[in-house]
Amino acid sequence: xxxxxxxxxxxxxxxxxxxxxxxxxxxxxxxxxxxxxxxxxxxxxxxxxxxxxxxxxxxxxxxxxxxxxxxxxxxxxxxxxxxxxxxxxxxxxxxxxxxxxxxxxxxxxxxxxxxxxxxxxxxxxxxxxxxxxxxxxxxxxxxxxxxxxxxxxxxxxxxxxxxxxxxxxxxxxxxxxxxxxxxxxxxxxxxxxxxxxxxxxxxxxxxxxxxxxxxxxxxxxxxxxxxxxxxxxxxxxxxxxxxxxxxxxxxxxxxxxxxxxxxxxxxxxxxxxxxxxxxxxxxxxxxxxxxxxxxxxxxxxx
Amino acid sequence: xxxxxxxxxxxxxxxxxxxxxxxxxxxxxxxxxxxxxxxxxxxxxxxxxxxxxxxxxxxxxxxxxxxxxxxxxxxxxxxxxxxxxxxxxxxxxxxxxxxxxxxxxxxxxxxxxxxxxxxxxxxxxxxxxxxxxxxxxxxxxxxxxxxxxxxxxxxxxxxxxxxxxxxxxxxxxxxxxxxxxxxxxxxxxxxxxxxxxxxxxxxxxxxxxxxxxxxxxxxxxxxxxxxxxxxxxxxxxxxxxxxxxxxxxxxxxxxxxxxxxxxxxxxxxxxxxxxxxxxxxxxxx
Ligand SMILES: Nc1ncnc2c1ncn2[C@@H]1O[C@H](COP(=O)(O)OP(=O)(O)OP(=O)(O)O)[C@@H](O)[C@H]1O
Ligand SMILES: [Mg+2]
Numbered sequence: 001x002x003x004x005x006x007x008x009x010x011x012x013x014x015x016x017x018x019x020x021x022x023x024x025x026x027x028x029x030x031x032x033x034x035x036x037x038x039x040x041x042x043x044x045x046x047x048x049x050x051x052x053x054x055x056x057x058x059x060x061x062x063x064x065x066x067x068x069x070x071x072x073x074x075x076x077x078x079x080x081x082x083x084x085x086x087x088x089x090x091x092x093x094x095x096x097x098x099x100x101x102x103x104x105x106x107x108x109x110x111x112x113x114x115x116x117x118x119x120x121x122x123x124x125x126x127x128x129x130x131x132x133x134x135x136x137x138x139x140x141x142x143x144x145x146x147x148x149x150x151x152x153x154x155x156x157x158x159x160x161x162x163x164x165x166x167x168x169x170x171x172x173x174x175x176x177x178x179x180x181x182x183x184x185x186x187x188x189x190x191x192x193x194x195x196x197x198x199x200x201x202x203x204x205x206x207x208x209x210x211x212x213x214x215x216x217x218x219x220x221x222x223x224x225x226x227x228x229x230x231x232x233x234x235x236x237x238x239x240x241x242x243x244x245x246x247x248x249x250x251x252x253x254x255x256x257x258x259x260x261x262x263x264x265x266x267x268x269x270x271x272x273x274x275x276x277x278x279x280x281x282x283x284x285x286x287x288x289x290x291x292x293x294x295x296x297x298x299x300x301x302x
Numbered sequence: 303x304x305x306x307x308x309x310x311x312x313x314x315x316x317x318x319x320x321x322x323x324x325x326x327x328x329x330x331x332x333x334x335x336x337x338x339x340x341x342x343x344x345x346x347x348x349x350x351x352x353x354x355x356x357x358x359x360x361x362x363x364x365x366x367x368x369x370x371x372x373x374x375x376x377x378x379x380x381x382x383x384x385x386x387x388x389x390x391x392x393x394x395x396x397x398x399x400x401x402x403x404x405x406x407x408x409x410x411x412x413x414x415x416x417x418x419x420x421x422x423x424x425x426x427x428x429x430x431x432x433x434x435x436x437x438x439x440x441x442x443x444x445x446x447x448x449x450x451x452x453x454x455x456x457x458x459x460x461x462x463x464x465x466x467x468x469x470x471x472x473x474x475x476x477x478x479x480x481x482x483x484x485x486x487x488x489x490x491x492x493x494x495x496x497x498x499x500x501x502x503x504x505x506x507x508x509x510x511x512x513x514x515x516x517x518x519x520x521x522x523x524x525x526x527x528x529x530x531x532x533x534x535x536x537x538x539x540x541x542x543x544x545x546x547x548x549x550x551x552x553x554x555x556x557x558x559x560x561x562x563x564x565x566x567x568x569x570x571x572x573x574x575x576x577x578x579x580x581x582x583x584x585x586x587x
Contacts, residue, residue, distance in 0.1 A: 195377050196407040199399055200424045200472070210420065214411040291411040293454040 075260040083265040092250055097269075104235050104247040105273060107163055111170020112231035116178045118171070119227075120220055123182025128212055133183075144176050149237060156242045166243070170234030174227045178220065185219030186212055218292070221285045228277045232270055321388030321398075322353040322475040322508040324374060328383035331369050342533040343369045346383070349527055349536055354506040358519035360571060361529030361537075362578035367512045368404055370534070371478045374510060375401050387476065398475035402465050402482045404512075408453040414440065414464050415449040421472040439467040443497065459490040466494070470501055477507040481514065491515075495522060495551040503547055516571070520544075520564050521551045528570050531578035538570045 057077045064071040071079065087097045094100065126133040126140075151172060155165035193211050202210065239248020247266050254262035329347040332340045344366035351357045359367050372378040374385050376396040385392040387399075400421070408417050415436050422432040440446055443463040453461055462482060469477060482498075483491045499522060502509060513519050519526045520542055528538040542563060548554055 190407075192403055192405050192407045193409060196401070196403065197420065197424065198377060198395060199375050199401045200421050201395060201397075202424045206424055210424075211409070214409070217411075289411075291413075291452045291454075293452075 072258070073260060075264045079261040080264045080268065083259075083261040084268065087250075087262065087265055087269075093253065094245055094249060097250075100245055100247050100250055101269060101273075103163065103245045104232075104239065104270075107166040107235035107238070107246070108170055108228070108231040108273075110167045111234055112174050112228055114167065115171035115174025115231065116224060116227055119175045119178025119223075120182050123179045123220075124186055124208070124212065124216060127183040127186025127216070128208065140179070148173060148234070149241075152234075152238045152241050156238065161242050161244050166235045166238040166246070169238040170231040173230035173234040177227045177230055178223045181219040181223035182216055185216030188219070189215040217288060221281070221288060224281050224284075225278060228281060229274060232274055236270065319388075319475070320353050323388055324351040324476060324508055324510070325386040325389075326350070326370070326374065326383075327386065329370065329373055329380050329385060330382045331366070331373060331378070332381045344529075345533040345535050347529075347535055348383075349539065351508050351510060351525070353508055355525060356502060356509045356511065356523045357525045357527060358511045358513055358523040359527045359529060360513060360516065360519050360567070361534060362531045362571075362575045363514075364578065364582075365529045365532050365574070366534030367529060368480055370529075371401070371480055371510060371512065374476070375399050375478055377401075396476065398472075399478060400469040400472060400474035400476070400507075401478045402469045402480060404480040404484075406453075406461060406465075408461055408464060408468075410453050412452075413449065414445065414451050414453070414456070417453065417464055418467045418471055421468060425472065435471060436467075439471045440464075442501065443467045459486055459494070462486065462494065463497075466498065466501075470505065473505055474507050477502075477509045479509065479511045481512050483518065484514065491518070492550075492552045496549075498522070499548060499551070516564055516567055517555060520560060520567065521548065521554050526567055528567065528574070531574045531581065537574065538567075540567055540570075 060069075060074075061077045063069040064074060064076040091097055092100060126136055148169065152165070152169045155168050159165040159168070189212055193215070194207060197207055197211055235246070236248040236251065239246040240252045243249045247270060251263050251266050254260075254266070326347055326349050330345050331343045333343055335341045347366075347370055349357075359370065361367055369378075373380050374387075374392065374396065376385075376392045376394050376399070385396075387396050409420070412420070415433065418436040418439055419429075419432045422435055423429065427435070437446075437449065440449060443466055445460060445463055445467070448456065448460065453464070456464065466482070469479075483494055486494065495518060509523075511519075511522060521544075523542055526540045526542060527536055528540070529535065530537045540563065544554070544557070544559060544563075554560055
C-alpha cells in the first residue's frame with residue numbers, strides 16, 4: 001500500500017521539477033531527477049510515520065509517567081516493552097511464547113484459508129445463479145446476523161478446547177467478509193463482456209473462467225485484506241473464550257492478573273503478524289491484478 | 303485457416319457460401335420498461351443481406367439498430383418475426399458470428415494477445431496454434447509488438463484494432479459491427495476503414511455494419527438500409543453501385559457517383575433525424 005502512495009506523490013513532484021527546469025534535460029537526467037524525487041518522497045513518508053509513532057508512544061509514556069493516566073489501567077510503553085522482553089525470554093505459564101504464537105497463527109491461517117475458499121466458491125455460485133441466490137438469500141442474512149461471540153461459545157461447548165473451534169470461528173468471520181464481496185463482484189461483471197464470449201460460443205464454465213472470476217477478482221482480493229484481520233480476531237476471541245494454548249489464552253490470563261502491559265504486548269505481537277500477512281496479500285494482489293490501470297489501484301489503496 | 307475453426311466447414315477465402323445469407327423477416331422486439339409498460343424498439347423490420355454482402359444500417363439514435371443486431375446474433379430473442387441465417391431460424395447463439403459491440407468489450411485483465419486469442423481458444427483450438435494465429439492477426443491489423451500490453455495501455459484506435467482482430471480471427475461467416483469506428487478521429491477512421499475493406503475482400507463474411515456516418519456507409523457497403531425513428535423499421539434501401547475493390551476510402555469521397563449517392567441517402571435520412579430530434583427535445587421541454 002505504501003509503495004503506491006509513494007509512487008503517486010513521486011510522479012507529481014517529478015512533474016513539478018521538470019516544470020522548474022529552465023534548460024532542456026536529457027532523458028537520463030530526467031530519469032535521475034525522477035528517481036531522486038521518488039527517494040526524497042519515500043524518506044519524507046518515513047519521517048512522517050516515525051514522527052506519528054514518537055508522538056503517540058512518547059505522549060502515552062509522558063501521560064502515564066506524570067500520572068495523568070493511571071499506568072495500572074492503561075499500561076505504559078516502557079513496561080509493555082519489558083513485558084515483551086519477559087514473554088520472549090522467560091516464556092509464559094503455558095510454555096514458550098513461540099508455541100503460543102504458532103498455535104494462534106495456525107488457527108488464523110486455516111480459518112482464513114477455509115473461510116475465504118468457501119466464501120469465494122459460494123459467492124460466485126450464488127452471484128451467477130439467480131435462482132440459488134433467491135433461495136439462499138434469507139438464510140445468509142439470518143446467519144450473518146448471529147453475533148459471532150455467541151457462535152464462539154457454542155463452538156467451544158460443542159468442540160472443546162482444542163484448535164478446531166478456533167479455526168471454525170475464524171473461518172466464519174472470514175467467510176462473510178469474502179462471500180459478500182465475491183457475490184457483489186460477480187453481480188458487477190460487465191454484461192457486455194459476457195455477451196462477447198457468449199457470441200464466441202463459450203459454455204457456462206468458460207464464461208466463469210474467462211469473465212466472471214477474473215472480473216470478480218478485484219472485489220475478492222480487496223476483501224482478503226480485511227479478511228485476514230478477521231481471521232486473527234476469530235482465533236483470539238475463541239481462545240479468550242476457552243483454550244489450552246495461544247495468544248488469546250495469555251491475554252485472558254493477564255487480564256485476570258490485572259496486567260495490561262502483557263495484554264498490550266500480545267496486541268503488539270499480533271499487529272506484527274497482521275502487518276506481515278497484509279504485506280503478503282498486497283504482493284498477491286499486485287501479481288493477480290497487474291492488469292489494472294495504476295490510477296484505480298491507487299485510489300483503492302487510499 | 304479452416305483447421306483452426308473446427309465448428310465450421312472451411313470456405314475458400316474470398317468466396318461466400320450461402321450459409322452466410324441473413325434474412326430478417328418481420329422482426330419486432332418489445333422491451334418492458336421499468337414501469338412495466340411494453341416499449342416497441344423495432345417493428346416489422348425486414349431486410350436481406352446476401353452471402354458475402356456488406357450492408358450498412360443508418361438511422362437516428364435510439365431507433366433500434368443495436369437491438370436489430372442483437373437479434374441477429376441470437377443474444378436476444380425476437381418478440382415476433384424471425385431471423386434466418388443460411389435458411390435456418392436463429393434460436394440461441396448463431397454459429398459463426400462475430401460481434402463488435404458498440405461499447406468497448408475487450409477484457410481488461412487479458413493482454414492484447416490473449417484478447418485476440420479468446421475466439422479460437424473458446425472453440426477448443428490448442429493454445430499454441432491459437433497463439434500463432436493471434437500473432438498473425440495482430441500483424442495484419444498492424445499491432446505487432448503490442449502483444450503483452452493490457453487494453454488500458456492502448457489508445458482508443460489501437461483498442462478498436464484489437465477488437466477487429468478478435469472479431470475476424472475465427473473467420474466468421476457473419477460479422478456484426480456496431481459503430482466500430484464511431485469514436486475515432488477522421489484520419490484513423492479512414493485508415494481503419496481501408497484496413498477493414500481489405501480484410502473483408504479477403505475473408506468475405508456477410509457484414510451488418512451500423513454507423514451514423516453516411517460517408518462511411520456509402521464508402522464501405524454494397525447496400526445501405528435507412529431506419530425510421532423509434533420504433534424503428536426499414537424506411538429505404540439503397541444499393542451502392544460503386545465498383546470494387548474500392549481502394550482508398552479517402553480518395554473515394556470525391557468521386558461524383560459517391561457524392562450523388564451520399565446526397566440521396568441524406569435526403570431520406572434527414573426527415574427521420576429531424577423527427578427523432580424533435581421528439582427528444584419535445585419530451586425535454
Ligand atoms: N434492454 C432494454 N430494455 C428496455 N429498453 C431498451 C433495451 N434495450 C434497448 N432499449 C430501447 O430500445 C430503443 C432502441 O435501442 P438501440 O440501442 O437499439 O438504439 P440504437 O439505434 O442502437 O441507438 P444508437 O444509435 O444511439 O446506438 C431505445 O429507445 C432503447 O431505450
Ligand atoms: Mg446502438
